[in-house]
Each structure stands twice: as C-alpha cells, then as structure tokens.
Amino acid sequence: MSSISKVRTAVVGCGMISNIYIRNLKNLFYIIDLVAVCDLNEEAAKRQAAAFGVEKVMTIDEVAASDDIELVINLTGPVAHYDVIKKMLLAGKHCYTEKMFTTDLDQARELVALANEKGLYLGVAPDTVLGAGIQTAKRVIDCGLIGDVTSVQVHVNRNQSLNSEIFRFLRNNGGALPYDVGIYYVGAMLMLLGPVKTIQAVGKPAPVHEAQFLYNSSPEESWQVPGTNVVAAALEFESGAVGSVLFDGNTIGATQHGFTIYGTKGILEVPDPNEFGGQPELILPEGGRTTIPYTHGYDGKNVLGGEPQWFDGYGNRGIGVAEMAWAIRRGRKNNRCSKEYGLHCMEVLLGMDEAAATGKAVETKTRFVMEGLTPGYYSTSGGMRGDAERSLMD
Numbered sequence: 001m002s003s004i005s006k007v008r009t010a011v012v013g014c015g016m017i018s019n020i021y022i023r024n025l026k027n028l029f030y031i032i033d034l035v036a037v038c039d040l041n042e043e044a045a046k047r048q049a050a051a052f053g054v055e056k057v058m059t060i061d062e063v064a065a066s067d068d069i070e071l072v073i074n075l076t077g078p079v080a081h082y083d084v085i086k087k088m089l090l091a092g093k094h095c096y097t098e099k100m101f102t103t104d105l106d107q108a109r110e111l112v113a114l115a116n117e118k119g120l121y122l123g124v125a126p127d128t129v130l131g132a133g134i135q136t137a138k139r140v141i142d143c144g145l146i147g148d149v150t151s152v153q154v155h156v157n158r159n160q161s162l163n164s165e166i167f168r169f170l171r172n173n174g175g176a177l178p179y180d181v182g183i184y185y186v187g188a189m190l191m192l193l194g195p196v197k198t199i200q201a202v203g204k205p206a207p208v209h210e211a212q213f214l215y216n217s218s219p220e221e222s223w224q225v226p227g228t229n230v231v232a233a234a235l236e237f238e239s240g241a242v243g244s245v246l247f248d249g250n251t252i253g254a255t256q257h258g259f260t261i262y263g264t265k266g267i268l269e270v271p272d273p274n275e276f277g278g279q280p281e282l283i284l285p286e287g288g289r290t291t292i293p294y295t296h297g298y299d300g301k302n303v304l305g306g307e308p309q310w311f312d313g314y315g316n317r318g319i320g321v322a323e324m325a326w327a328i329r330r331g332r333k334n335n336r337c338s339k340e341y342g343l344h345c346m347e348v349l350l351g352m353d354e355a356a357a358t359g360k361a362v363e364t365k366t367r368f369v370m371e372g373l374t375p376g377y378y379s380t381s382g383g384m385r386g387d388a389e390r391s392l393m394d
C-alpha cells in the first residue's frame with residue numbers, strides 16, 4: 001500500500017452532505033488525500049476545513065489553477081453541477097459529482113464528450129450501489145440463484161413539497177422526487193439489470209407549495225417543485241426483462257419503499273438502495289424466505305467509538321470517489337459509478353418525463369457497463385476501517 005501515491009483531491013461545495021463526505025475522505029479511504037475545500041460561501045469552506053483538518057481553503061479558480069489537485073469532488077446543488085464539472089474538466093482535473101449528473105441531458109452528453117476528449121475520469125453518484133446491500137444482491141443474481149431475470153418492481157414515496165420547505169435546493173430543477181430520490185432506485189435497478197431500452201410512462205406535477213412548518217416557511221413565499229413529481233413507468237430492459245416503477249412525491253412523508261426482482265428460479269427482495277446496507281432476501285420455490293449474509297463490505301454503519309452517528313445507514317458516502325481514485329492509480333477503466341452510468345440514469349429518468357408528457361414510448365440511446373466489486377473483503381464491524389477498500393482496487 002505504501003508505494004501507492006494517494007490521489008490529491010479537492011471538495012467543491014461545503015453544504016450538508018459535505019459533512020459525511022469530508023469525514024470519510026479524511027478517515028475512511030486510504031487512496032484519497034483531501035487537500036482543499038471550496039465553497040462560494042468562504043465561511044462554509046473555512047468551517048469545514050477547521051472541523052475536519054483540511055489543509056487549504058481555495059476559491060473555485062484556485063482549485064482549477066492548482067497543479068497540486070488531480071481530482072475534484074462536486075458537492076454543489078444540481079443546478080451548479082454543469083458549470084463546476086465543465087470548469088474542472090477544462091482545467092484538466094478528474095471529476096466526481098453528486099447526483100443528478102446535471103439537470104439537462106444535452107449538458108450531460110457534452111460533459112461526457114469533453115471528458116473523453118481530454119482523457120479524464122468523470123464519475124457520477126449515486127454510489128450506494130457500491131454498498132454491501134446492492135453488491136450482495138448483484139452477487140445473488142450473478143450466481144444464478146434466481147435464474148434469468150424476468151421483471152422488476154420498485155416504488156418509493158415522500159412529501160417533496162414539504163421537504164422543499166426544509167431543503168431549498170428542491171425548489172429548483174432536479175428537486176422532484178424521481179430526480180432527488182428516485183435516482184437511487186433507478187441507479188440500483190440499472191446496476192442490477194443493465195441498460196433500459198424502452199420507456200413508457202404517465203406522470204403528474206407537484207402541487208403549488210402550501211406552508212406546513214411554522215418556523216421554516218414564510219407564508220408570502222410560493223413555489224412549486226418543478227418537473228414530474230409522480231410517475232408510473234413501464235420499462236423494457238435490453239436483457240428482455242420488464243420493469244414497473246412508481247415514484248410518488250405528492251403523498252405523505254412516511255416513506256414506503258419496495259424493490260423486488262423476479263426470476264425464472266426465484267425472487268429477490270433488494271434492500272433500500274437509498275442506503276448502503278440492508279440485507280437481500282431470497283425466495284425460492286420451496287425454501288421460504290432466506291436472508292442472505294453480506295458478500296461485501298461497506299454496509300453503511302456509521303459508528304464511532306461504539307456510538308451510532310448522524311447519517312447511520314448512509315455512512316459510506318465517498319465510496320464511489322474512492323473506487324474511481326483506484327481506477328485512476330491503476331490505470332484501469334472506471335466501470336462502476338462511471339459517466340456512462342450517470343448518463344444512462346439521466347436518460348431513463350428524463351425519458352420517464354418525456355414519455356409522460358408526450359404519451360409516446362421513448363427509446364434510449366446510451367449504454368453502460370457496471371462491474372461488481374471484488375467480493376470477500378469486509379469493513380470491521382462498526383469501525384472506520386477494515387480491509388473493504390481492497391474490494392475497490394481492481
């Protein structure tokens with residue numbers, strides 16, 4: 001390990017999600033050397049640098065101009081993604097971005113072409129697909145335990161209008177439930193079943209927001225979460241499997257979710273892809289329901305000194321960056337949370353919008369490959385480090 005040089009990295013965007021990212025980039029992943037943080041709000045960047053012991057606070061121009069930084073992690077809100085990623089690619093930096101890739105498909109295509117032209121790595125969240133829950137589910141499918149996949153069903157709900165009162169970025173493009181949350185389900189579905197060929201859908205917009213919280217809302221403010229906030233879609237995968245998707249952001253916030261994959265030999269209940277852990281359950285014709293033990297590490301447990309921490313279940317944020325950093329150092333392709341995966345996720349989500357708006361089936365154009373991580377390496381139970389990072393190397 002000591003002969004491998006770490007990838008010198010900067011974080012752009014020091015808001016809410018940066019807490020768990022920065023902590024993990026400093027403590028959890030060997031391959032990353034986090035040397036700088038940056039935010040339009042310099043105070044936010046200074047606060048995070050002081051809290052987590054990051055050497056430098058930089059402006060975005062300084063990050064772009066720095067010879068010292070190879071990789072930039074984009075943790076700004078979705079509407080800023082395109083500009084930040086483009087600037088960093090043009091400056092010759094590898095880039096990894098939180099979801100959504102961008103809020104516009106043409107912009108995402110342009111960024112993929114730019115990264116290809118410059119020979120730079122560009123990775124895209126969600127990286128919960130690299131957690132123990134979804135990786136174990138993939139192993140079950142790859143081992144043939146459910147035979148050939150015939151169909152998949154996913155659903156998730158929230159009250160996105162209520163949530164937009166707390167998280168202001170949800171009032172902008174990318175804030176509707178399919179983009180903000182549905183992307184975890186679409187991302188995991190694609191990772192487990194491969195690319196989608198055809199999309200049909202019906203959908204509804206969000207209601208105009210009505211103030212619900214006493215302290216967060218100003219009664220005079222009015223907005224509507226943009227885009228399609230309820231969507232029912234029928235998918236045909238390239239493999240021939242079919243899929244049924246329901247995302248409802250116009251109902252209550254008591255989230256119910258489901259993710260079931262049906263096959264010729266069995267049925268797999270997939271854990272919640274919004275988190276890193278959760279154990280898959282396998283149903284065979286005469287075997288009842290069996291909980292599958294993890295075949296991989298990174299179960300999302302966020303425990304320090306024996307105590308569960310904030311974001312428990314979500315504790316492995318940054319795994320996608322670390323996996324891409326290993327790809328950079330080993331000179332191999334990034335075939336996990338790749339730009340092609342990010343682009344196809346967008347194409348499917350935006351395809352649902354288009355199909356709902358036009359009443360016509362949408363054919364996708366892009367394809368991607370997603371390899372599983374090397375099995376058999378685990379994180380130490382409850383600890384910050386185990387040997388799980390070995391599963392990210394190759």
Ligand SMILES: NC(=O)c1ccc[n+]([C@@H]2O[C@H](COP(=O)([O-])OP(=O)(O)OC[C@H]3O[C@@H](n4cnc5c(N)ncnc54)[C@H](O)[C@@H]3O)[C@@H](O)[C@H]2O)c1
Nearest residue numbers: 013014015016017018039040041075076077078080098099
């Ligand atoms: N909050 C969550 O639970 C969560 C979970 C998973 C993923 N994400 C994703 O992470 C990203 C950030 O979410 P968040 O909740 O931390 O948002 P946030 O609004 O709390 O933070 C975003 C930060 O980016 C900064 N910023 C915006 N434009 C910038 C620019 N051009 N240059 C530098 N800084 C800029 C803002 O000043 C702000 O501090 C989003 O893409 C979101 O989808 C959020």
